[in-house]
Amino acid sequence: MNRMEMIKPENLVYTKPRLMNDNPMHYCPGCSHGVIHKLVAEVIDEMGLEEQTIGIAPVGCAVFAYNYIDIDWQEAAHGRAPALATAVKRLNPDKMVFTYQGDGDLAAIGTAETIHACNRGENIVIIFVNNAIYGMTGGQMAPTTLLNMKTATCPFGRNEQLNGYPLKIADLLAQLDGTCLVTRQTVHSAPAIKKAKRMLRRAFENSMAKKGTSVVEFVSTCVSGWKMTPEQANEWMMENMCEKYPLGELKDI
Amino acid sequence: MKQEIIIAGFGGQGVLSMGKILAYSGLMEDKEVCWFPSYGPEQRGGTANVTVILSDEKISSPVLNEYDIAIILNQPSLDKFEKAVKKGGILIFDDYGIIHAPTRKDIRIFKIDAMNTAVSEGYEKAFNMIVLGGMLKLSPIVSLESVMRGLKKSLPERHHKLLPINEKAILKGMEIIQET
Amino acid sequence: MVEEVKLMKGNEAIAHAAIRYGADGYFGYPITPQSEIMETLMEEAPWETTGMVVLQAESEVAAINMVYGGAACGKRVMTSSSSPGISLKQEGISYMAGAELPALIVNVMRGGPGLGTIQPSQADYFQTVKGGGHGDYRLITLAPASVQEMADHVALGFDLAFKYNNPAMILADGVIGQMMEKVILPDFRPRKTEAEIRAEQPWATLGKPKGRKPNIITSLELDSHIMERNNLRFQEKYRKIEANEVLYEELLCADADYLIVAFGSAARICQKTVELARAEGIKVGLFRPITLWPFPSVALKKYAEKIKGILTVELNAGQMVEDIKLSVECKVPVHFFGRLGGIVPTPDEALKALKAML
Numbered sequence: 001m002n003r004m005e006m007i008k009p010e011n012l013v014y015t016k017p018r019l020m021n022d023n024p025m026h027y028c029p030g031c032s033h034g035v036i037h038k039l040v041a042e043v044i045d046e047m048g049l050e051e052q053t054i055g056i057a058p059v060g061c062a063v064f065a066y067n068y069i070d071i072d073w074q075e076a077a078h079g080r081a082p083a084l085a086t087a088v089k090r091l092n093p094d095k096m097v098f099t100y101q102g103d104g105d106l107a108a109i110g111t112a113e114t115i116h117a118c119n120r121g122e123n124i125v126i127i128f129v130n131n132a133i134y135g136m137t138g139g140q141m142a143p144t145t146l147l148n149m150k151t152a153t154c155p156f157g158r159n160e161q162l163n164g165y166p167l168k169i170a171d172l173l174a175q176l177d178g179t180c181l182v183t184r185q186t187v188h189s190a191p192a193i194k195k196a197k198r199m200l201r202r203a204f205e206n207s208m209a210k211k212g213t214s215v216v217e218f219v220s221t222c223v224s225g226w227k228m229t230p231e232q233a234n235e236w237m238m239e240n241m242c243e244k245y246p247l248g249e250l251k252d253i
Numbered sequence: 254m255k256q257e258i259i260i261a262g263f264g265g266q267g268v269l270s271m272g273k274i275l276a277y278s279g280l281m282e283d284k285e286v287c288w289f290p291s292y293g294p295e296q297r298g299g300t301a302n303v304t305v306i307l308s309d310e311k312i313s314s315p316v317l318n319e320y321d322i323a324i325i326l327n328q329p330s331l332d333k334f335e336k337a338v339k340k341g342g343i344l345i346f347d348d349y350g351i352i353h354a355p356t357r358k359d360i361r362i363f364k365i366d367a368m369n370t371a372v373s374e375g376y377e378k379a380f381n382m383i384v385l386g387g388m389l390k391l392s393p394i395v396s397l398e399s400v401m402r403g404l405k406k407s408l409p410e411r412h413h414k415l416l417p418i419n420e421k422a423i424l425k426g427m428e429i430i431q432e433t
Numbered sequence: 434m435v436e437e438v439k440l441m442k443g444n445e446a447i448a449h450a451a452i453r454y455g456a457d458g459y460f461g462y463p464i465t466p467q468s469e470i471m472e473t474l475m476e477e478a479p480w481e482t483t484g485m486v487v488l489q490a491e492s493e494v495a496a497i498n499m500v501y502g503g504a505a506c507g508k509r510v511m512t513s514s515s516s517p518g519i520s521l522k523q524e525g526i527s528y529m530a531g532a533e534l535p536a537l538i539v540n541v542m543r544g545g546p547g548l549g550t551i552q553p554s555q556a557d558y559f560q561t562v563k564g565g566g567h568g569d570y571r572l573i574t575l576a577p578a579s580v581q582e583m584a585d586h587v588a589l590g591f592d593l594a595f596k597y598n599n600p601a602m603i604l605a606d607g608v609i610g611q612m613m614e615k616v617i618l619p620d621f622r623p624r625k626t627e628a629e630i631r632a633e634q635p636w637a638t639l640g641k642p643k644g645r646k647p648n649i650i651t652s653l654e655l656d657s658h659i660m661e662r663n664n665l666r667f668q669e670k671y672r673k674i675e676a677n678e679v680l681y682e683e684l685l686c687a688d689a690d691y692l693i694v695a696f697g698s699a700a701r702i703c704q705k706t707v708e709l710a711r712a713e714g715i716k717v718g719l720f721r722p723i724t725l726w727p728f729p730s731v732a733l734k735k736y737a738e739k740i741k742g743i744l745t746v747e748l749n750a751g752q753m754v755e756d757i758k759l760s761v762e763c764k765v766p767v768h769f770f771g772r773l774g775g776i777v778p779t780p781d782e783a784l785k786a787l788k789a790m791l
């Protein structure tokens with residue numbers, strides 16, 4: 001098969017999701033955000049929800065999520081995405097509403113908004129990208145930073161005396177009566193991506209069926225903040241992050 | 254014709270609701286009305302007061318320097334408002350719990366034994382209506398009929414069965430008020 | 434339809450007027466002295482009649498961000514609070530100004546700073562008309578002086594907010610919020626349908642039909658040249674509002690030698706001061722700004738040529754007085770009288786201050 005034959009539509013085995021546009025991404029090479037964006041775009045498209053989806057972007061690395069997926073977006077203040085999503089969904093109960101947030105946004109400055117949106121059982125999806133570091137501002141400590149992990153604001157490693165412990169926020173959210181699905185996924189391998197997409201779709205289906213709040217945590221890497229190659233970062237993540245943040249369903253009803 | 258009234262006492266004595274009924278009664282007679290309460294935690298146990306203004310013309314300030322009528326139900330309120338009655342105005346007080354009686358000579362002072370009467374007649378909760386009745390006897394700003402209509406308007410429907418008791422209390426108040 | 438006269442508190446009037454305006458949502462958090470607004474809404478349960486959403490949020494911060502989310506959908510949404518809570522809302526207000534979102538915010542002021550007092554105050558004048566949150570922006574500010582105006586300013590505030598895609602604030606205080614007066618409520622209006630919103634607010638994020646570009650509501654722009662253009666566009670809008678939307682009321686000003694300038698509850702108190710002063714032969718009038726921003730500078734300046742002095746009466750340490758001085762450009766002496774700490778001045782206190790400047 002030559003090149004021209006390979007690119008014939010009938011031979012197509014993979015394509016960029018239809019809802020992803022051609023804007024060059026600002027994410028670092030090897031960052032998990034790109035894959036997660038792709039999954040979000042695919043699920044919206046496959047479920048035929050393009051015309052009724054509103055995404056809420058956070059402050060943090062994904063602040064420009066709205067530049068990459070062609071749906072309607074609102075850009076929230078830091079940590080407030082679940083509050084925006086609450087109003088959007090309540091005022092438009094038949095729309096698909098999701099937030100896309102990092103660990104600082106969701107589990108530090110926006111903890112109250114996150115917990116209370118989940119506790120009210122808002123029919124939204126919360127996509128939570130946990131890479132244990134503040135990427136956008138240059139690698140500072142996050143609430144989910146592991147003990148002994150070095151960041152710009154804990155240069156000698158996170159110390160529980162000084163900084164407290166890594167926050168397992170998803171475990172906390174699973175305890176709330178308002179959540180129907182809390183799951184932890186990764187996107188470091190093809191099988192992981194497949195599984196993650198399945199859970200993301202389940203979350204979106206829950207939202208449209210008004211079953212309550214679905215939280216999909218992506219345990220992720222930050223090659224720049226962690227100062228590793230993408231490969232090293234994935235290995236380090238599986239070894240260390242997934243020990244503290246074990247993968248799988250914390251709640252699925 | 255304009256009447257500027259202050260009602261003051263302990264929280265829980267029905268000070269604010271007495272004012273409210275008066276205001277509603279004014280509404281029934283198409284008067285201009287203004288009801289301005291003290292508000293906040295002082296309502297519970299502390300002193301509470303409400304300014305009620307009934308007027309044939311538009312009302313300007315809800316906050317007043319002096320009043321045509323002061324209805325006083327405890328000592329701190331007496332200390333505060335006796336001096337704020339207009340010369341020639343009316344002060345009504347229930348001397349239950351009053352240690353220092355009012356002393357001014359340039360106003361008319363009336364006593365109403367409402368607390369004891371409410372207890373002996375068996376309608377403690379209509380205590381404030383006895384006081385209101387006393388005031389209406391001295392200064393019939395609004396008719397009894399308007400008061401009853403105002404009461405009906407300001408009470409939730411489930412309490413409408415209490416209307417006759419309240420009317421009784423008002424009539425009792427008209428009967429027992431006396432000049433000192 | 435026969436207009437029914439009702440007796441209610443200013444706070445209650447806001448709630449009823451919002452339902453009747455066809456508001457889509459209210460998001461709030463309890464704080465004295467304005468809690469009756471949400472209490473009344475919950476009691477009325479408008480979600481069963483007009484479909485209006487009412488939600489008690491976990492904080493003032495969450496509430497204002499819910500308003501942001503709702504406003505970004507082109508919906509008529511509002512919140513209310515009192516001074517300390519309004520401080521918390523400044524983040525969201527600034528973001529809404531930056532994203533050019535229309536919404537209605539009610540501040541029933543109490544005394545500060547800090548927790549301060551729950552008693553009436555007008556000490557948030559600076560916060561409201563000079564910014565409040567960060568960045569160069571303006572908030573359309575209405576100052577009701579009666580329960581009727583509390584009701585009327587709901588529609589006025591929403592209409593102005595949507596005319597200019599800018600948040601608007603009703604700046605009341607504990608006196609206006611807590612007192613009961615007669616009020617004629619506006620007629621019921623239907624809520625806007627999604628089709629109407631899509632037509633009237635084409636920027637609304639209600640889901641992207643095929644063929645239209647995504648709508649993105651954001652206040653973020655990292656390119657300084659584009660951001661400067663945005664800032665200049667905002668400023669142009671503010672100049673337009675200043676030129677077109679000024680409201681004020683004059684009482685016995687035509688023949689006045691002196692003017693009292695006051696807003697909201699202070700203006701009500703000073704109406705009586707004017708009555709008392711006129712009875713003593715003092716020719717004084719009351720000038721009441723209804724919009725605090727845009728401020729009625731032009732109208733005040735005209736008086737500066739004709740009168741001998743101005744007394745400003747406020748429930749604060751002297752805030753609006755600065756705008757008055759700027760307006761009259763030193764052509765006439767401007768005096769100030771105010772009470773602090775939640776103390777509401779009586780009409781004769783203001784009269785005394787007036788006489789002191791004669």
